Amino acid sequence: MWIQDRETRGGVISALRDGLIRSLVPLLLIAGSPGPAAAWPKDLSNPAADKGDLILPMPCGGAMAFRKVLIPNQGPLNDYGIVVGGDDADHAYAEHPRPAQIAGSFDQDAKTRYYLIGKYEVNRAQYAALGSQCQPPADDQRLPQNNVTWLEAMAFADRYTQWLLKNAADKLPKDGQQPGFLRLPTEVEWEFAARGGLAVPVAQFRERTFPMEDDMVRYVWFEGTESANGKPQPIGMLKPNPLGLHDILGNVDEMVFEPYRLNRLDRLHGQAGGFVVRGGNYFTPQAEVRTAQRIEVPFYVKGEPRRAETTGFRLVMTAPVESSREKLKSLREGWNKLGSAAIAAEASPGQPQSIDAKALDDPVAELGVISDAAQDANMKNRLRNVQNRLKMTIQERDDQRKLAAKAALRLGAFLCQKMGADGKWVDAAETLLKQREAAFGADDPGVKSRRDQLKGDRAALTENLLYYSETILGAAAIYDGPVLGEQFEVLKTELELKNYQALLGYADTYYRQLMAYRGNPAVRQNAWLNDCKALNKK
Structure with a gap:
């Protein structure tokens, strides 16, 4: 029935309208709110789950996987020296080898600290999760997020950090009372992790790429139909590097924190330019894939922030350096020393x-x-x-002396292992020779041949033992006890992190022999040899 009275009619319409709005608001809120979304499928956030993964939650039921990068801890102002860069003459102006230093942000234990780095490149699903609304999971969202500017990548790290601080602060590592935060990696953080960090032998750390047990096509998306075929690929499809990081080389270039600087042999040039991308991409020829590659990219192109299909990023989590009053006090004390x-x-x-x-x-x-x-x-x-x-x-002199002392201890450990094996071989050869002499007589041709061989083996062992003894005497004369003790602890940490458990005993034996000689300078070659042989029998 039509209501004639305008005022009454208006009141009815208003009441109907208000009632309709009240009934629709809950439905609109439910439709527009992300709500408690279901957890993502594993393939979207951690397709190659492995022991040691650290998983942090994200909005929309998402997650991001990180890996620890372990570094020996020698105190608040002591860092770990490495060499970054490569040996390509054509790129020496940008990539010439130079010394660098790295340190961890969080305590692993008394001897080790670490920072976290993304296990994969940030993908589309993760980038969208911190946007305006949640997106339903889809296969193409496993692709690395590209076409973002450097500032947008940093803004994403900021949004994610703020979300974690509000929603998952208990899951963040801390240095003292300071929780970790996310940002782009520095060049040294990126390159140390890309090369495999302490998970690779020292001799392989400086190679063109991290160690690969299989063909490169199993580890890197590069140019060509046998690999990327001219387009980015979903995260985690290939094998990881020794630290468990996927696609650290190839797929998309990865932006880093600092501006680009030229290389001046042992240091970077003073002029700062555009931003830096590392690792190469799916258009990089296989022959050009190298960990040292660093390319300058302008922040702006044709008046617009630079974006590229070939460029993405991964994040690191670190912490403030001056994380507490106690830390600041120890920093000042360390500085004074x-x-x-x-x-x-x-x-x-x-x-x-x-x-x-x-x-x-x-x-x-x-x-x-x-x-x-x-x-x-x-x-x-x-x-x-x-x-x-x-x-x-x-x-600088002290730092070089420490590195040399650690190298001397490492050499001593290898020599002890070598002598132990050679000494055991000579002992076994002597036993076999005696048995053959008893069976066939001293004039037997086989006995004579074995005797000559044993003579040569003994001479080689004697020469190696002499060299081993010289290393003990030389190290004792050059390095003082505190330096040797400090660097022995660093070496032990390195060997443990590199899973060189078998070499730990030899390093410990060499160090004990060296320190005993410093206390009582008596050359005990036979005792030193027997110590190393005893370890070889275990």
Whole structure:
């Protein structure tokens, strides 16, 4: 029935409208809200699940897989020295080998720290999960997210970090009370992980690519119909590198944190340019695939932020450096020890040192005292510059000495293993020779042949034992006890992380022999040989 009264009619219409809205609002909210979405299928977030994966949740029921990159921990201001870059002469201006340093953000244990790096390149599903609304899972969402700008990649890391802090803070690793956060990796973080980190032998770390037990086509999406065939491929289809990272080479280029700089032999050039992409992509020829590849890309092209079908990214999780008041205190204490040069002043027993002699204990500190006392501002600054330069020089010397000490300990471990095997071989050959002599007589041609062979083996063992002894004497003369002890702990951590368990015993034996010689400089070649042989029998 039509209501004639306008006011009454308006009230009825208003009531009907309000009632309709009230009835539709819950339905609209349900339709528009992501809600508690069902978990993604494994193929969308971690298609090659493996032991050691760390899975962090995402909106829309999603997830992202990370891997730990372990690094020896020597204290808050001590880092781990590596060499990055490659040997291609045509690309030396960008990729020439240079020293670099890396350190972890989170404690694994007392001797090891780590940072996290994405197991895969960020894919389309993960990128969309932090967008305006959830998307139903689909096969094409396994493709790496490309066509994003550098700023958009960093913004994605920011959105994801904020979501984790609000929804899954208990799942984030912490340094002290500071939780981890996500960003693009630095070049050194990316290259250290791409080469396999401590999961590969030192000799293979500097190779053109990480070690591959199979053909490259099983590990890398590169140019050609036998591989990528001119288009990006879903994440996790190929074998991983030794750290468990998939598609770290090939598929799509990966953006990193720092701007591009040229290479000046042992350092990067001072001019900062565009951003850097690493790893190559599905248009990279197989012959050009290399871990050292670093290419400059402009932030803007034709007035627009640069995007490319061939470029994507993966994330790392790290933490603030000054993560607590206690950490800051230890950093300051460590800084004060850097570059210290304790020069023992000679003094007769029981006689106090003169003021001048005490000053020689630490010339760096003495320079600071002199500069503070200088009245002329120019002279004060010059003395401070000399002090800083001296500290840098001493610290560089100390760092090189530590690396050399660790190399000496590693060599000693290999030599002990070699001597143990050779000594056991010689012992077995002597036993067989005696048995044959008893059976056939000393004049038997076979006996004579074995005797000559044994003579040569003994001579080789004696020569190796002499060289082994020289390494003990040399290391004892060059390196002091604290340096050897510190680097022995670093070496043990490296061997454990590289799964060289068999070599640990030899390293421990060599270190004990070396320290015993330092305490009592007596050459005990036969005892050293027997120690190594005893390990070989286990």
